[in-house]
Amino acid sequence: MEEHSAPKSPPAEAGEIAPVEMASTQSALVNWRGFLVLLPGLCVLVLWELAAWQWPEIGRLVSQPIEIARGIVDVVTTGVIWQHFDATIKEMAAGYVIGAITGVALGFLCGRIKLLGDILNPYIAIFNGIPKVALAPVFVIWFGIGLMSKIAIILTMVFFVVFINTFAGLRSVNEDYVAIVRIMGASGWQVVREVFLPATLPFIMVGLRAGIPFSVIGAVVGEFIASTKGLGFFINYNQGTYDTNGIFVGVTILALLVVVLDALLSLVEKRLLKWRPEVEAKNVGA
């Protein structure tokens, strides 16, 4: 391979030490920490289960972990859940993707075209102040009880959180970076590709990650109001039949869905933002 593949010692120079990773000691710590993270959750589950055995009325109110697990296995093996899961996933995917794309695009325009940003900013602040959930009934009137109304709710919620973060990201770009590439001879498009996009990416990722729970909330709220299928419908239906275990089955599946999606996005983020000392969770707006 190339001769420079193995890092050599830093140039001998007073007062200069390059940071060194402490990989080996850290991996042992991670296992310990992982166990400590799991511990409170396990304790709660065990206590919950024992309490439900001891006092059956608790079990009727909040179900119990083993029953919920059994319920999940049941709806999965019988296939009852699939049409609901499928409906919710489709609503989320469509609403999320459209909301994210428009959020990033408009965030870029408003962030870079100062006049446009100054004009639109107060209006966006007003619309962002409206609880989007309160708009859900209107969307159902406009778009019916099917897929479209849910997509509209989700995309509204995702749009704002992505837009606000993208906008904040662009407004915080170091102008020196822009001057540096302009002096190097960069065209307008090259400035976007070499500076604005990478500099804004951490902010966009924050918006995208925050958008995932919003897309679940949007889907469920839309399905609560009017629907014939979806995980929100499934929960609402079980509420109608006083089946608390069914409600918790639905809620648990939703929670797992959010956790899995967030973990996937977090992997993407780690890959894209490996140049950062550590990725801190920051949340702007919404």
Added chain:
Amino acid sequence: MDPIIDLANVTKTYRSKGKSVLALKNVTLPVEKGSFTTIVGPSGCGKSTLLKIIAGISLPYQGRLNYKGREITSINSDIGFVTQDSNLFPWLTLSENVELALKIRGMAKSERGRAAQKFIDTMQLTGFESHYPFELSGGMQKRCSIIRTLIYDPDIILMDEPFGPLDAQTRLILQDELLRIWDTNKKTILFVTHDLTEAIALSDKVVLFTGRPGTVKRIFDVPLPRPRNVFEIHNEKGFTDLYHEIWGHFKTEIRV
């Protein structure tokens, strides 16, 4: 020979908090091709503003500013600009930072990799090519920021207090490296600093600015022989006299 940069009565005002501020007033300064010129002056005297005007990133201005005989009206990409902070792009590795200008200029990846490696080796950054800026020390970042400017071979390099934030030893080492590079390729360098010793050690000419609004108070020739030893510059014959002469004029500007 005509000066490569020729400023005549350059005046710059900008608006700040609704008021108009006079940053530079009637600056007249010819910069010879291949020379090392340093501007010193009290803080806030508009030294940095002057560099930005020459680079074409702080327009408009009043007066005449010619670069190779033509007026500067937009960003001048024949120029290299080394800012006070290293300003490496945190999302690029060391070698990607060094190659950036060549990438922007459309050079093929393998070719620019080879060009970058040469500079990385001269600056003793070998082995750190794939490190990100946060993994580099301040001195290494500064070296990287200098070679990412040298790599596209600009006619003039503007340096805005580039060694300001570094510790004293690293500063001397980098001054020495800068002089060696300058000795071999004889680029025109316009350097801003508030450190008089640094100014004398490096340059052919020291330009003393007044306090705001900044203007040229006096230009001093530095007759010290080259190549210079920045580590022993205090012992150089003539250094002390020149230092005291310039300082005599400098201190009236900072009202000590």
